[in-house]
Amino acid sequence: MSAKVALQLNAVLGLASTAAAGAMISMVLTNPMELASRIAEHEYGAVAMAVVHQLVGWLHVLLRFI
Numbered sequence: 001m002s003a004k005v006a007l008q009l010n011a012v013l014g015l016a017s018t019a020a021a022g023a024m025i026s027m028v029l030t031n032p033m034e035l036a037s038r039i040a041e042h043e044y045g046a047v048a049m050a051v052v053h054q055l056v057g058w059l060h061v062l063l064r065f066i
Helices: 005-032 032-040 044-064
Strands: none
Touching: 005 032, 005 044, 032 044
16 A cells, blocks of 8 residues: 555544544533433444434535535
8 A cells, every 4th residue: 555545544534533523522512411321321323323413414514505
């Protein structure tokens, strides 16, 4: 694998992890009790779906302006 491909993969993974962290922080700030109860009940799938839903919402708003 060339260095260029490795750097591009690193950039994509960095952007994805930054977006996921931003979505999680947004959910913690807007609805902390529901998120805490989901994690306490070990419903990690629901938390992951909420993060994906948040990211899709952000993408939808971003694409509306393009």
